[in-house]
Amino acid sequence: MYSYTEFDDAFLAERNAQFRAQVERRIDGSLTEDEFKPLRLMNGLYLQLHAYMLRVAIPYGTLNGAQMHKLADIADKWDKGYGHFTTRQNIQYNWPQLRDVPDMLDALAEVNMHAIQTSGNTIRNVTADHFAGAAADEVADPRPVAELIRQWSTDHPEFQFLPRKFKVAVSGAPHDRAVIKAHDIGLQIVEQNGVLGFQVIVGGGLGRTPMIGKVLYDFVASEDLLPTLEAVVSVYNLLGRRDNKYKARIKITVHENGIDDIRARVDARYALIRPQFTGVDQQMLARIEADFAKPTFKTAPLDAYTQAYDSDPVFRSWADTNLSDHHAPGYAIVSISLKAHGATPGDASSHQMHVMADLAAQYGHDELRISHEQNVILPHVHRNDLPALHAALKDAKLATANIGLISDIIACPGMDYCALATARSIPIAQEIATRFDALKLEHEIGPLKIKISGCINACGHHHVGHIGILGLDRAGVENYQITLGGDGTQDATLGERAGPGFSADQIIPAIERLVLGYLDLRSDPAETFLQTYRRLGLAPFKAALYPEARANAA
Amino acid sequence: MAKPFTPKVVTANALLEGDVIYQTATGWTRDLAHAEVLTDEADADLRMIDASQQTGLVVGVYLADVDASAAPKPVHFREAFRAKGPSNYAHGKQEAL
Numbered sequence: 214m215y216s217y218t219e220f221d222d223a224f225l226a227e228r229n230a231q232f233r234a235q236v237e238r239r240i241d242g243s244l245t246e247d248e249f250k251p252l253r254l255m256n257g258l259y260l261q262l263h264a265y266m267l268r269v270a271i272p273y274g275t276l277n278g279a280q281m282h283k284l285a286d287i288a289d290k291w292d293k294g295y296g297h298f299t300t301r302q303n304i305q306y307n308w309p310q311l312r313d314v315p316d317m318l319d320a321l322a323e324v325n326m327h328a329i330q331t332s333g334n335t336i337r338n339v340t341a342d343h344f345a346g347a348a349a350d351e352v353a354d355p356r357p358v359a360e361l362i363r364q365w366s367t368d369h370p371e372f373q374f375l376p377r378k379f380k381v382a383v384s385g386a387p388h389d390r391a392v393i394k395a396h397d398i399g400l401q402i403v404e405q406n407g408v409l410g411f412q413v414i415v416g417g418g419l420g421r422t423p424m425i426g427k428v429l430y431d432f433v434a435s436e437d438l439l440p441t442l443e444a445v446v447s448v449y450n451l452l453g454r455r456d457n458k459y460k461a462r463i464k465i466t467v468h469e470n471g472i473d474d475i476r477a478r479v480d481a482r483y484a485l486i487r488p489q490f491t492g493v494d495q496q497m498l499a500r501i502e503a504d505f506a507k508p509t510f511k512t513a514p515l516d517a518y519t520q521a522y523d524s525d526p527v528f529r530s531w532a533d534t535n536l537s538d539h540h541a542p543g544y545a546i547v548s549i550s551l552k553a554h555g556a557t558p559g560d561a562s563s564h565q566m567h568v569m570a571d572l573a574a575q576y577g578h579d580e581l582r583i584s585h586e587q588n589v590i591l592p593h594v595h596r597n598d599l600p601a602l603h604a605a606l607k608d609a610k611l612a613t614a615n616i617g618l619i620s621d622i623i624a625c626p627g628m629d630y631c632a633l634a635t636a637r638s639i640p641i642a643q644e645i646a647t648r649f650d651a652l653k654l655e656h657e658i659g660p661l662k663i664k665i666s667g668c669i670n671a672c673g674h675h676h677v678g679h680i681g682i683l684g685l686d687r688a689g690v691e692n693y694q695i696t697l698g699g700d701g702t703q704d705a706t707l708g709e710r711a712g713p714g715f716s717a718d719q720i721i722p723a724i725e726r727l728v729l730g731y732l733d734l735r736s737d738p739a740e741t742f743l744q745t746y747r748r749l750g751l752a753p754f755k756a757a758l759y760p761e762a763r764a765n766a767a
Numbered sequence: 768m769a770k771p772f773t774p775k776v777v778t779a780n781a782l783l784e785g786d787v788i789y790q791t792a793t794g795w796t797r798d799l800a801h802a803e804v805l806t807d808e809a810d811a812d813l814r815m816i817d818a819s820q821q822t823g824l825v826v827g828v829y830l831a832d833v834d835a836s837a838a839p840k841p842v843h844f845r846e847a848f849r850a851k852g853p854s855n856y857a858h859g860k861q862e863a864l
Binding site: 239240242245246260261262263264265293307308310311312557560628629630637639640643686689690691 | 780782783786787822823827843844852855856858859860
């Protein structure tokens with residue numbers, strides 16, 4: 214993976230020194246909060262409900278063991294011994310103190326990490342497929358170009374004060390695991406006549422006005438990508454609305470002006486700036502690609518794996534749900550669930566982080582990934598090492614066999630932490646997981662994605678959940694609205710509102726009625742919730758959710 | 768007719784720790800029960816001005832409704848979480864209880 218150059222180290226040291234001085238000036242009174250706030254936000258520091266929160270970027274979700282160990286050490290030294298992995302492949306510390314943050318940033322710099330542009334109206338952490346470099350269906354590893362975009366966008370002088378935040382996601386596989394159509398720019402690596410390039414999707418996003426991104430270009434050659442991105446963001450920077458925060462994202466710019474108008478403007482801008490890109494970026498990309506060379510995969514027998522699979526039902530259940538196909542023979546991609554039933558989705562204790570880092574070193578070529586679904590991935594594990602790995606994960610309470618199932622819930626921090634939230638998310642996720650675990654129905658229900666946001670900003674991706682839950686404040690009481698049929702994959706679809714919301718007490722029974730209703734409705738056990746929904750539409754699911762309405766209508 | 772003024776407290780976050788704090792007659796407290804309850808609108812405006820000027824100590828000053836029938840208690844659930852801490856771990860103010 215990418216390791217910092219002298220230039221990177223010097224840049225980060227300088228930036229951290231600047232922020233240290235800014236914190237000092239804030240504390241001694243030389244800076245007001247109004248002056249300080251944009252500075253702290255550009256360095257990932259929020260002030261939340263109970264405390265400061267530091268959001269650290271995990272670029273394109275890739276970590277090595279030393280980095281994971283450092284994240285754990287930071288959690289122990291300056292926080293409360295845990296971290297929260299987010300839907301944008303970041304980690305958040307919920308309890309830092311202002312004076313300590315510069316030291317935390319210096320500690321991160323020791324392992325080539327930072328919190329730059331994890332907030333503010335800038336180009337944010339570039340995200341990617343969490344199976345990048347390992348997936349069997351991959352056309353090309355999206356991480357080298359994601360790293361190039363990280364370098365291009367970091368401290369980019371033209372793009373430090375955009376109309377609003379700007380999120381880029383990259384996928385190198387036809388199966389979209391990075392929700393690229395719900396990003397300001399989504400990039401899909403595609404092959405055309407034997408040449409790799411990018412499909413460029415623009416104007417997707419969730420939040421208050423959810424939109425599925427539109428194709429701006431079907432194919433952009435690799436050497437034309439950065440100037441294309443620069444042209445898009447440049448057009449948005451001028452055209453994007455600054456009069457209304459809620460209409461300031463590029464999805465609104467695209468919606469109001471039309472994709473053809475945007476394309477014409479981008480074309481014009483591109484023609485102007487293309488000559489400035491003399492190919493240096495391609496030289497840099499070549500260097501970066503060398504850093505992402507695939508590990509040397511071993512050839513080994515599968516006897517230990519087969520033996521465990523045939524004899525240990527707990528291992529088999531975990532293997533059936535938590536493994537994905539690897540491109541290398543004998544290897545698997547391991548998803549480590551951070552969704553133990555009743556636990557906070559996305560949270561890992563420092564002990565668990567150390568365990569995962571050690572296991573990555575021992576069995577996984579020292580690589581880890583963070584998924585937007587708030588789980589941790591060991592991308593390269595030989596199947597014969599899986600029984601030993603599984604045993605170690607069990608000891609650390611990391612062996613929950615629920616990837617892609619009803620308890621593998623995305624939940625934003627909600628009103629338990631977030632200053633913007635209108636209701637809690639975490640307890641709803643905990644209760645749903647606990648309830649369906651008690652019912653012992655999880656595996657029978659099969660693939661089902663529940664996504665929960667504690668406010669309209671949709672950090673919990675509720676619009677693209679098969680079942681989406683949105684927490685709102687209705688006259689001083691928490692209220693939960695359900696959307697159905699959303700999908701965050703290559704077939705991206707926004708969920709439909711099911712009807713009136715439910716109170717915190719009613720939402721768990723409502724989800725139970727809905728899911729039991731699905732079990733009755735599906736044509737056979739292989740038909741997933743989403744397939745059944747697509748076949749039958751909203752009405753029968755609505756009837757399951759609102760039995761009173763059905764009784765009244767009868 | 769203007770809405771009648773309901774009891775309020777001045778609240779903010781502490782600059783250094785980020786912790787939720789409430790204004791008292793003489794300074795700030797971390798405990799809502801010890802906050803100064805404001806029942807007069809003009810008085811509340813003055814207390815807000817005073818609090819807002821203390822930029823070296825506090826961030827994000829605002830007035831929050833309280834139930835002041837006994838020691839002040841939160842009215843809205845958001846303020847209840849601020850006064851207690853998150854619901855998934857016994858962290859924040861509830862740690863000290």
